[in-house]
Amino acid sequence: MKINISINLLIVKKYNTGMTDKTPFITLEDLTAGQKFTAGPQKVTQEEIIAFARQFDPQDFHTDPVKAKDTVFGELVASGWHTAALAMRMIVEATPKMQGGMVGRAVENISWPRPVRPGDLLSLTVEITDLRPSEKSPARGLMRTKNTVTNQNGETVMEMEAVVFVPRRSV
Amino acid sequence: MKINISINLLIVKKYNTGMTDKTPFITLEDLTAGQKFTAGPQKVTQEEIIAFARQFDPQDFHTDPVKAKDTVFGELVASGWHTAALAMRMIVEATPKMQGGMVGRAVENISWPRPVRPGDLLSLTVEITDLRPSEKSPARGLMRTKNTVTNQNGETVMEMEAVVFVPRRSV
Numbered sequence: 001m002k003i004n005i006s007i008n009l010l011i012v013k014k015y016n017t018g019m020t021d022k023t024p025f026i027t028l029e030d031l032t033a034g035q036k037f038t039a040g041p042q043k044v045t046q047e048e049i050i051a052f053a054r055q056f057d058p059q060d061f062h063t064d065p066v067k068a069k070d071t072v073f074g075e076l077v078a079s080g081w082h083t084a085a086l087a088m089r090m091i092v093e094a095t096p097k098m099q100g101g102m103v104g105r106a107v108e109n110i111s112w113p114r115p116v117r118p119g120d121l122l123s124l125t126v127e128i129t130d131l132r133p134s135e136k137s138p139a140r141g142l143m144r145t146k147n148t149v150t151n152q153n154g155e156t157v158m159e160m161e162a163v164v165f166v167p168r169r170s171v
Numbered sequence: 172m173k174i175n176i177s178i179n180l181l182i183v184k185k186y187n188t189g190m191t192d193k194t195p196f197i198t199l200e201d202l203t204a205g206q207k208f209t210a211g212p213q214k215v216t217q218e219e220i221i222a223f224a225r226q227f228d229p230q231d232f233h234t235d236p237v238k239a240k241d242t243v244f245g246e247l248v249a250s251g252w253h254t255a256a257l258a259m260r261m262i263v264e265a266t267p268k269m270q271g272g273m274v275g276r277a278v279e280n281i282s283w284p285r286p287v288r289p290g291d292l293l294s295l296t297v298e299i300t301d302l303r304p305s306e307k308s309p310a311r312g313l314m315r316t317k318n319t320v321t322n323q324n325g326e327t328v329m330e331m332e333a334v335v336f337v338p339r340r341s342v
Contacts, residue, residue, distance in 0.1 A: 079259070084252055
């Protein structure tokens, strides 16, 4: 538990959410629409791209740099689900820690406008677009975020909207 | 190339799409809205759940069976992105092979109505809900699918809609 709190305070300082050191976990009341959090850059290697794809998305353009030349991409590119998984790691790194963790209710509108290539450096921005109390439970609310993953050239490689449960402060 | 075609013919026979052995790759013209394809069951082990989460979704309820008891889930559960990645593998297995592979344009409305637990056996159903020629390119079209992942009790653990590029037959 001590470790959790230490990590949290680091993130609080890093992202300047306005919380004090006496606020170990964030609640809905600490957040506002329009807030942004960032993480990365996160390098993606060819070895990681191939290892992920062999396990989860075994298609030539994700698993074989030579065969990939004859595909629509013309080169090895990361599975979109690999990019999504890397985005999740950056979301965990970027977002202030909540009691109970980040539990997603739904994800909407994932798109991959450009491929991710070996050696790319990915960065993430999470923007809070909406915050509201739950209609079912007074102990929690729902946070809607827009998540954007960009490469080292500032080009967007993935976008998605997520709806995440957020705890509310005990009253 | 020979291996690709062999795999394809197996799938054609297994899922009875009405194609003959002379049709090595499927095109838009071979598919119809309402068609369903299935894959699985696919077992998910505790070791796989923890390995995926350590890499991509490092939160106690995905990485530590003991600490998970004190979380909202009360037990170790798979990251939703792990379930999504396993769904992609089953989509590759289930869907007749297309020239150029399965390239996703977008994914909409992912939800995880129930958690995936160690030992669960996951199955996938892909249902084609819409098929249309591309307005930009005469060489391809777009296929919309509803993808449902269920556990060994027939309960839905993930749903998502995907929009995938499909090649058209040369005319």
